[in-house]
Amino acid sequence: MHPADDVPATRPSSPPADPWDGAVVDVLVRRLADVPLPARARPGDAGLDLVCTEDVELAPGERATVGTGLALALPVGTAAFVLPRSGLAARHGVTVLNAPGTVDAGYRGEVRVTLLNTSTTTPVRLSAGDRVAQLVVMELPAVHLVEVDRLPGSGRGEGGFGSTGTAAVTTSPAGPAGSAGPAHPDLGGLLQ
Numbered sequence: 001m002h003p004a005d006d007v008p009a010t011r012p013s014s015p016p017a018d019p020w021d022g023a024v025v026d027v028l029v030r031r032l033a034d035v036p037l038p039a040r041a042r043p044g045d046a047g048l049d050l051v052c053t054e055d056v057e058l059a060p061g062e063r064a065t066v067g068t069g070l071a072l073a074l075p076v077g078t079a080a081f082v083l084p085r086s087g088l089a090a091r092h093g094v095t096v097l098n099a100p101g102t103v104d105a106g107y108r109g110e111v112r113v114t115l116l117n118t119s120t121t122t123p124v125r126l127s128a129g130d131r132v133a134q135l136v137v138m139e140l141p142a143v144h145l146v147e148v149d150r151l152p153g154s155g156r157g158e159g160g161f162g163s164t165g166t167a168a169v170t171t172s173p174a175g176p177a178g179s180a181g182p183a184h185p186d187l188g189g190l191l192q
């Protein structure tokens with residue numbers, strides 16, 4: 001048999017290309033630590049997963065700011081937003097305190113993530129290399145404020161803050177039965 005005879009006519013299929021249909025923005029990225037480049041977990045995902053560079057244990061209600069080992073140069077006219085991962089939030093109550101954290105185009109420091117353990121009872125341990133947040137890069141319009149005395153009408157008008165109705169929520173000082181309640185006494189007022 002000729003050595004090439006057992007070579008398939010077509011190459012084994014490579015991973016499917018990212019089926020991205022929208023704009024492509026070049027973002028310069030510098031690694032400050034031994035971390036993977038942020039990547040979409042699945043083609044078409046909005047967010048690029050960010051890992052933390054250090055081990056951290058968050059006591060109930062505790063927050064910590066962790067590094068991602070990455071610095072960016074985003075094109076002017078874009079920004080990146082640091083968002084929570086829903087799995088961490090739903091399973092462990094860990095969120096990004098200031099979500100969405102805003103990374104300005106001109107920022108050259110390390111992208112950092114301020115995590116909050118919203119559980120009132122359970123500490124959460126994260127290890128260096130864990131995916132703790134996701135980064136969404138967005139193009140932004142330039143904003144030109146035009147001051148006026150009266151705004152044009154709209155269907156919604158000034159209705160907001162539940163003007164279309166809200167889900168029935170039962171609250172008591174201790175929080176709804178079975179709920180974990182506010183993570184921190186200071187959050188109580190905000191959550192009611």
Ligand SMILES: O=c1ccn([C@H]2C[C@H](O)[C@@H](COP(=O)(O)OP(=O)(O)OP(=O)(O)O)O2)c(=O)[nH]1
Binds near residue numbers: 103111112
């Ligand atoms: O989750 C975040 C939020 C911000 N930043 C970085 C990038 C951003 O460009 C810079 C400043 O963030 P922001 O403007 O939100 O902070 P500030 O408290 O208003 O600080 P400053 O006075 O520096 O603008 O900090 C992060 O690394 N992670």
